[in-house]
Amino acid sequence: MFTGIVEILGSIIDIAPLDSSESGGQGFSITVGNAAEILTDCHLGDSIAINGTCLTVTQFDASSFKVGVAPETLRKTNLGSLKVGDAVNLERAMNAHTRFGGHMVQGHVDTTVSILSRTDDGNAITFVFQVPEEYKELMNYIVPKGFICLDGTSLTVIDVDDVKRTFSIMMIAYTQTRVVMPTKALGDQVNVEVDMMGKYASKGVEAMIKRFLDGEEGEGMVAKVLDRVLAKRASTTN
The missing domain is CATH 2.40.30.20 (Elongation Factor Tu (Ef-tu); domain 3)
Incomplete structure (x- = not known):
């Protein structure tokens, strides 16, 4: 989970479409430099958001870190268009002591x-x-x-x-x-x-309405509304 408050700007120092190293896992990897400020408490497996995309640290040193990028992530984000030298927004996953200055961000780009x-x-x-x-x-x-x-x-x-x-x-x-x-x-x-x-609220309301309409109570409500409409039309015609 993140707050959407960018901590620092890092820079892309390497992009490997098919990284055969142990930390690359035969997939697409990105290495970000100029990131020393957010790596002082870093561990393998930690989450860091790059341009709002939650990614897992597979390798790091004092000033840089590497992440793997899944095919679905490449399809949904702008990470695949990055070039060496590009600046990127960086934010570590929030901890229990973080001031909540932004809003609840998952790092799951739509x-x-x-x-x-x-x-x-x-x-x-x-x-x-x-x-x-x-x-x-x-x-x-x-x-x-x-x-x-x-x-x-x-x-x-x-x-x-x-x-x-x-x-x-x-x-x-x-x-x-x-x-x-x-x-x-x-x-x-x-x-x-x-x-x-907003997504959770929308899905909850949709589910509630569906249960209502699919149940006997919903059918009764629809029948009452139709009866009222028909009665109103009949009275207007007469």
Whole structure:
């Protein structure tokens, strides 16, 4: 679990599409450098979020660490497009003594969204993002003034347009110097994780409504509503 408060910016120092080393496991691996600040208490198997993606440390030294990236993760995130030298947002998994400055972030990226526009507003920047058509159901969990996690950064949603599948956030000057998003161009992909509390609430309500409608109580309620509608129409006709 994470808070969405980026600790430091690391940099990619190696990418191995088929890492045959013991720590690579014959899969895709990424090695991140300039990370000494968050490795003082690191252990093998620890979770570190790279651009908001929860990954497992398979090897580390004083200033760098390696993670393996599963095929599903490559499909859902922007990690596969990273290049050596790219900066990445880093956050260690939260501990019991962490101040909860962001929101509950799992590090389980839903998909990537594209940067549609960026507009300076005083010393802040307003970014507008578009959700892909095939993931339009995610708009159900994006609400004005709600939480959203973008490349591992906890941010507040400003506006939402469900028809255009867009939403916006505003980034203050302090955050701009401590995360990767201001360095990205229009059209670039950003990892998005919608608020998981919205997902749980939605699934719970859907399940409750389904049980209600499938049960005798639900059938009775539907019958009553139909009776009222028919009675109202009959009285209007007469």
